[in-house]
Amino acid sequence: MSGPLPSNRTDGSPEPRVRRWPVHWAVAGAVLAVALTTALVLSAGESVYLVLGYTDPGAPTKLGLNLLRLVFDLAAATCVGSLVFCAFFTAPQRDGLVSPDGYAALRTAGGAAWVWGGASLLLTVFDAADSAGQPVSASLSPTALAGLLGALDVPKAWLLSAAVTLALALTCHFVLRWRTTMALAAVGVLALLPPVLVGHAASNAGHDFASDSMAFHVVAAVLWLGSLIAVLAHSRRNGAQAEVVLRRYRRFAAGCWGVLAASGVIGSLVLVPVDQLFDTSYGAMVLAKVGCLLLIGAVSIPLRRRLARSGVAPHHALLRLGGVELAVLLGTFGVSMGMAHTPPPNLLDRDATASELLIGYNLPEFPGLWELITTWRFDLLLGTAAVLLAVLYPLGVRRLRSRGQSWPALHTASWFAGCAAVLVASSSGVASYAPATFGVHMSAHLLLNMVGPALLTLGAPITLALRALPSSGQHQPFGPREWLLGVVDSPVARLLTNPVIASLLLAGSLYGLYPTGLFQLIMQEHWAHTIMNVYFLVTGYLWFWSILDVDRTPRRVPQLARLGVTLGMMPLLAFFGVLVLSMPEPIADNYYRTLDLPWSIDPMAAQQAGALIGWLGGELPMLLVLFVLLRQWQRDQHGTDEDTDAHDSMLARLEATRRGEHEPDPGR
Template sequence: MPDSVPTTDSAGPRDPQAPRTRSGAAIPGRSAVLAWAVAGAIGAVVLITVLILTAGSAVYSVLGYADPGAVTKLGVNILRWVVDVAGAACVGSLVFSAFFTTPQQSGIVSADGYAALRFGGGAAWAWFGGALLMTLFDAADSAGQPVSEVADSEALLGLLGALDAPKAWLLSALCSLIVAVSCQVVLRWRTSMVLAGVAAVGLLPPVFVSNSASNAGHDFATNSLVFHILAASLWLGVLIAMAAHVRRRGAHLASVTTRYRRFALGCWLVLAVSGTIDALVLMTPTRLLGTGYGSLVLLKAVCLLLLGAISVLARRRVSGVARSGDSRRALLHLVGLDTAIMLVTIGVSMGMAHTPPPNLLTRDVTATEVIFGYSLPDPPTLLRFVTMWRLDLILGTAALVLAAGYLLGVRRLRSRGEHWPGGRVVAWLSGCAAILVGTSSGLGMYAPAVFSVHMITHVLLNMLAPALLVLGGPVTLALRALPSAASGQLYGPREWVLAITRSPLVRVLTHPALAAVLLIGSLYGLYLTGLFEAAMEEHWAHQILYVYFLVTGYLYYWAVVGVDATPRQLPHLPRLGIVLGAMPFQVFFGVIVMSMPTVIAGNYYRTLDLPWASELLADQRLGGVIGWLAGEVPLMLALAVLLWQWHRDQQDGDGSGAEGSDEDAAHTAMLAKLAESRRS
């Protein structure tokens, strides 16, 4: 291995005011964290046992299954708790390594980052083993059979083919295995960011087969649960990593604890909002009292309030943590208590997963509610496209957050007297509006049910919105608006943005040829195979499809007309050829769709059984026309912008396009200054 294992924190010295101790000497409060963690784990296991044994077989009766027995019921829920804690410890440790430490000048993680990385790897192995066992236990639990009856390979393979839950655990196990193996060899700081992302994705497959994914309103419930699981896992995992950092007296203790406090506040807010949304979908407020599920919701709310109160108390200990052993001891006690309550809270969640929510018992659902989460009794009209709104909690919220963050960045620049072009603001906000309309308006609601409407959203998300977003220059704005970290201090958002945009992965993905293949290839690979039908049948696959549209579109337009400098700068003429080369493929796709004698995803659309959607082939031909004509508009926009950029650069005396304006030159000088400050 070419990279050496870090033995000291060369990114910055240990806190000079931190008390020194001999090797092996006891650190004040270090045993308190372990004591509280053990108490929380015991309390969680006891709580899970009581909840499962007292719940009886109600959830199995609702689903039409037999009771699998106490061993299987307890095993699947306690094992799920262990897997959730291990997954959280893995993700949180990797996030801590990537965003709570500063790497060495060579790009290798610091000693603190290395410790977190290796701990995350160990947790990933535990997560992997637990997820494999969950495949067996969840298969037995979902089938209503004792685990001993499905332990042989033939029975297990049969259940794997028939049930979704075991497949979800296998996907989670695969992600955890990738992370576990990678943590044994990875020493690069940038790579720890990627591993944190892979681990976070590995937490999600079980979410998509939970109670929230099988009821009317499941689009709200599932999306809110994604936020909920990620926030809870990240909070617990970073809390564990931060406790270990304080115990070993890592570098930048005051800065780390301050950053953690802000991070925990954000996680708390996400947990509160997402938990409320999920609870409202699964039950009405009037049933909080008098139902087992409502009691567990109230108990979880109490735990969340306690966590918030502890965070307020911990804030008072942050400023003195690097200087005072008493402050460190008190902080460790609060961190231990925080950990214990979070472990118990996860135990409450296990009880909620085993308790049928009231809406699952009382509501009849239509075919569209089962697939979409909502009903569409009337045909689409222009008025309904404009007046009907249902916020996509993931992409719709992302559009609003991106718009607000961009405006805050512009405000910061202008408050310093710096100029930022108004045209870029309009482009960015228009791109965010296109995402919001394509996912959360009447267009977004009818897109899963009508192929022609889906093609409109495809053009909005895959072509128009990305073209507008790259013209907003968000990377340049971020690098200008965000403050730089002082030499030897913790890296901040500005350094994170720079590291990501200059990474080898982004350099590969922004190669214009590859970006063009990803953009155009998705048209043929998605709609002319069975992939489109498979994606539309599941809400989570539908969400992934939309994210893919946005990402591939952004990469393509960033490579050919982006305001922000890319890792791989090409002259204007090759970029012009790439834009012109994409146009015929867009036309050919539209012609193929219009001339097809069979309906794309015909079984899926017939399953919806919408009385007003009978002419499927005619609607598909309309979708082909939309894909052809509307898809050309963003490409024409990109062509016009590219020609204007070429003309502007020639007027400035440089036709290469690398630095065609004073603003771009200032941006390049700024990057050089940052690189110089890192070396100093």
């Protein structure tokens, strides 16, 4: 991939030396990253261990740990960035196979994944030794390592990441379908998160904001660096569609820069008080990262404009644009290694309350109606998703109207109501008090699992997107419309929208969580609580998507079957309410007592209230489903619903388009 390239010139002149620039910049950036990591780790001395009550494990252990972290990040960036490049920057072949450019990126991703997995395994040992304050040689025996793994969370996170990445490495060597590369890219992103979610940001007050912002920060940084590496490799091998790749990279890099800036500000404000930015080593490293981001913006934006006006060939523009960005990004990763080695001032706050340690914030007032309305704490994941969805939907409607096409106002109203339900469930006082009392938790559960998904599904977002988004040109890399079709028509989507499977997943959010004791374990960790909320929303959407049949779906389910599944779900919801009402002991009683709140609610009374909310509130969306199904039945029998007939005609046109030449074939 980095061998000599054929010259495209016809006048016999040699190829410009610009093609060597990325190699030089990459070497310079890698040397800078290693030098910064070494200097920051060694200069910290014993102080970072003493303030945490550990002993210094010695220079070989702590330096080896942080250099391995650097290898982990760079290999992860190369792997994930190459997968993203294959999935979103290349044009698949007509039979659904990846293109030659995509195949080259896949091979790069596979090789990087092996390095990534190996670094993760080594980090399991080094991090265990570092956290125990002992040389790594003392942790190599199976007995010692097993004991440390049982007592520490971060080494287990490295081990989990290793398992996922090694499976990813094997898969990359067998996958040849474009659609599957999207799933592999998603798996790669998820493999980044375990060490992040149990690191420094997951401790002490404000850890809900700190953990979420750090997750966004790490993912954006890895995607930016990885896509840049993949784009530069593509240009060095004279890959196809250089103009499209350059245009997409510019937009992608700008988006990553914005996410990095926003998440960095949020995380820094939580981990480092403003008055400590200038008098602590951690604050100095935060300022250094800010300087690197500003430097990239100051250099890249003028350079992009100048290259766009100069008429430089796309490959040369990519190489010139990416060289400096690559070096600065690699240097920024070196600073990040120093930050990972240094505990933030927030972690050293010994006055945190029990509720701050468990949920990240205090709740001094009883959860009355006024508190539920006014105590907002914005959720960086689901809250941001709700706002973005509410902004994107009307843009699609406006595009349809600009073409002279109509869109039902009822769909739009339903969509906005669904976004509001998700926002309230994730960011309002309901969300703030949900970790503190079971009754409020069940209200949030109901909004995320039933009300929000039902309203969102009635908005028919997939149909709107397929009508509003343009198709990519022939032999052009797929665009958002094809990406959406690739997901909707995938075998996984077909499986998950089977009404029986969707019903089992929905019931699992009730019967598999609360009576089993799993709920108490989940509530003790912010990352587990976030996964739980995402599970509520996704499984609820899958169920209503498969049952309501108002939107483009992967499969058509007979109406009688959908009606039968709905009628079967209603007694399941009722029985769950009865089951919780009859439980002799409070659910997660130990967790609620550990919160040590200044006010109290009888746990059994809160549980009974939650059971009634889940029972009666869960039946209302079911009644809405029955109403929609009966209206559809009436339409099929009498054909009097003109709006729905028009909607069916629209779906038929989308089906015809789906079968056209730009539809991606099912992936392997």
